Amino acid sequence: MIGFSRSARINIGVMAILAILPVFFWWTGQTFYLSLATRLVILAIAAVSLNLILGYGGLISFGHAAYIGIGAYAVGIPAHHALYGGMDFIASNNGFFQIALAVVAAAVFALITGAICLRTKGVYFIMITMAFAQMVYYFFVSIEEYGGDDGLVIDTRSEFPLVNLDQPIVLFLVSYVVLVLAMWLVNAIVNSRFGMVLQSAKGNNDRTVTLGYNTYLYRLTAYVISGAMCGLAGALLGNFATFISPEMMDWSRSGELMFMVILGGTATALGPVLGAAVFVVVAQFLSELTIYWHLPFGLMLIAVVLFARGGLSGILRGKGS
Amino acid sequence: MTTLLSVKGLKKSFGGVTATDDVDLDVIKGELHAIIGPNGAGKTTLISQLSGAVKPDAGVIMLNGANITHKPAHTRARLGITRSFQITSLVMDMSVLDNVALAVQATDGHSFKFLKPARKIGHIRDKALAMLAEVGLAERAEDPTRNLSHGEHRQMELAIALASEAELMLLDEPMAGLGPEESATMVAYLKSLKGKRTILLIEHDMDAVFALADRISVLVYGKVIATGLPDDIRSNDAVRHAYLGEE
Ligand SMILES: Nc1ncnc2c1ncn2[C@@H]1O[C@H](COP(=O)(O)OP(=O)(O)O)[C@@H](O)[C@H]1O
Ligand SMILES: [Mg+2]
Numbered sequence: 091m092i093g094f095s096r097s098a099r100i101n102i103g104v105m106a107i108l109a110i111l112p113v114f115f116w117w118t119g120q121t122f123y124l125s126l127a128t129r130l131v132i133l134a135i136a137a138v139s140l141n142l143i144l145g146y147g148g149l150i151s152f153g154h155a156a157y158i159g160i161g162a163y164a165v166g167i168p169a170h171h172a173l174y175g176g177m178d179f180i181a182s183n184n185g186f187f188q189i190a191l192a193v194v195a196a197a198v199f200a201l202i203t204g205a206i207c208l209r210t211k212g213v214y215f216i217m218i219t220m221a222f223a224q225m226v227y228y229f230f231v232s233i234e235e236y237g238g239d240d241g242l243v244i245d246t247r248s249e250f251p252l253v254n255l256d257q258p259i260v261l262f263l264v265s266y267v268v269l270v271l272a273m274w275l276v277n278a279i280v281n282s283r284f285g286m287v288l289q290s291a292k293g294n295n296d297r298t299v300t301l302g303y304n305t306y307l308y309r310l311t312a313y314v315i316s317g318a319m320c321g322l323a324g325a326l327l328g329n330f331a332t333f334i335s336p337e338m339m340d341w342s343r344s345g346e347l348m349f350m351v352i353l354g355g356t357a358t359a360l361g362p363v364l365g366a367a368v369f370v371v372v373a374q375f376l377s378e379l380t381i382y383w384h385l386p387f388g389l390m391l392i393a394v395v396l397f398a399r400g401g402l403s404g405i406l407r408g409k410g411s
Numbered sequence: 412m413t414t415l416l417s418v419k420g421l422k423k424s425f426g427g428v429t430a431t432d433d434v435d436l437d438v439i440k441g442e443l444h445a446i447i448g449p450n451g452a453g454k455t456t457l458i459s460q461l462s463g464a465v466k467p468d469a470g471v472i473m474l475n476g477a478n479i480t481h482k483p484a485h486t487r488a489r490l491g492i493t494r495s496f497q498i499t500s501l502v503m504d505m506s507v508l509d510n511v512a513l514a515v516q517a518t519d520g521h522s523f524k525f526l527k528p529a530r531k532i533g534h535i536r537d538k539a540l541a542m543l544a545e546v547g548l549a550e551r552a553e554d555p556t557r558n559l560s561h562g563e564h565r566q567m568e569l570a571i572a573l574a575s576e577a578e579l580m581l582l583d584e585p586m587a588g589l590g591p592e593e594s595a596t597m598v599a600y601l602k603s604l605k606g607k608r609t610i611l612l613i614e615h616d617m618d619a620v621f622a623l624a625d626r627i628s629v630l631v632y633g634k635v636i637a638t639g640l641p642d643d644i645r646s647n648d649a650v651r652h653a654y655l656g657e658e
Binding site: 279285308 | 462464483484485486488489493494496500501502503504505509510512513514516517518522523524525526527528529530532571575
C-alpha cells in the first residue's frame, strides 16, 4: 500500500478487519458475534454523524439519540400501519420510502431545533439540545398507538428489491456500506470549502465572522446533514432490533454517542468507529460480568481525555501525548 | 476627496461606562486615518461597532453612502470592511496557510461547496501564499498557527486583512507587543500600503502614528476631542493637555 499515508493505512486496515471478521463469523455460524458487529457498525454511523458537528464543528450536542429514535420510528410506524391499517398515507413496508422518511424527518427536526439551539452557546447549547431530545422521548412515550414507553415491535423489516434484510449477513453488509459512505461523505465535507469554514468557526468564531462568513448558517447546515445521517442510522437500528422504544433516545443514549466520539478521537475519520467498537464490545462483556459496567467506561474516558488528546485514533497513529 | 466611512452620533455604554460618546468621524477614501487616545478611551469599542461585532446604542454608520448600522458583521465584511484584532485572533489549530486561505476563500463566492477538497483549489492557495510572502511568512505556511511567535501572529493578522481585499482596513494596534525591530518592519509595511487601501489605524506608538497618518483623531473618554493633520494635532492645546501629557 505504498502511496498511502500512515493514517490512511490504519484506516484501511481497521475498516478491512471490520468487514472481514463479521463475514467470518457468519461463515462459521457464530450469529451472536455477527449481530454484535452489525450493532457496532450501525452505532458507528451515528457516531460518525455526531463527529461532524461535535468534532469538526465544536457543537456539543447532547441530544443526538433523538435522531436515532426518529429514524427508527420512521421504519416502525409505516410498518405498523401496513400491518394493522390506518394512516394509509404512510402505511408501507417499502424500504426506500421508509429510509427517505427517516432521513427527511430527521433533517426537518434538525433544521427546526438547530435553528433555535444554534442561537445559544456553551453549556446552554448542551442543555437545549438535550431538552429537545427529551421532548421527542416524551412525545413517543405519550403515543399509545405505538406502544408508549413499552415500545413497538417491527414485524416486517424494510423491503427492498433483491436485498433481504431478514438475512443477518445482508443487514450487516448494507450497514457496512452505509458506514463507509458516511465516512467518505463526512471526510469530503470537512475538507471542502464548507468544512474549512465549519472548522474555522469552531476554532475562532469571531474571526470567521469577521472574514465575512455567516457561521450560523454553516453550522445549521452541518447540523442538518448530521441529523439526517443519524436518522439513517436509526432506520438501520430499527431494522436490526425489530423493536423500537423511546428508550432508544434517552439522554443516556446521547451520552453514549458522545462517549464513542470522544473516546475514539474527535475530528478524526476513524475515531468514531473505534469508539463505537470499544463501546459495543466492552459493554457486551462487562455487562455479563457486572451491573456496574458503566464505571470502567467513565475511567477509560478520563484516562483518554487526560493522557491521549487524540483519543484512541491518536494512540493508533502514535500521536498520543 | 470622497468619504468612504461616515459615522454620526455614535453612542455606546457598558453599564455605567460610556465607551463611545457621541462620536462623529469621517474616513476619506485612500487615507490612513489614525485614532489615538489613552487606554480605555474607547478605541477598540469604536472599531468593534464599525466591524459589527458590537451594536451601538445610537448613531449611524455609513459606508460608501449606504447605511450599515444594522448590518451583521459578516455582511459588513462582504461590503468591504475588514479588521484586525488588538488581541491576536486566529484559528490556532489550523495551519498558517489555511488561516489566510480562508480569508481568500471569502472573496471567492459563497462557500456552500461540499465535496471538492479546499486545499486543492489552486487560485485560492496561490493567492494566500502570495499574501504570506508579502508579509514575510511564506516559509511558515504549512506550520500550525499556534507554533508561531507573537510577532508572526501580528504579521498573519495583517496578511489576513490584506487577503480579504477589503476597501477599508480597521487595524487595532497592529504593533501591540512587538519589539522595536518588528515594529519598524510593520511601520514600513503599513507605509507601503498607503494609498492602496483606506486604513483606520489605532496605535499607541506616537512615533509610528506621526510617521504614518494622513489625519489623526484623538479619542478621550469616548469623545473625539480633535481631528486634523498630524501637525495640527501635535500643536493642539486640548490634545496636549488631555493626552500627550503636557501642561
Ligand atoms: N464588553 C465590555 N463590557 C464592559 N465594559 C467594556 C466592554 N468593552 C469595553 N468596555 C469598557 O469600555 C471602555 C473602553 O474600552 P476600549 O474600547 O477597550 O478602550 P481602548 O481600546 O481605547 O483601550 C473601558 O472602560 C472598558 O472597560
Ligand atoms: Mg483597545
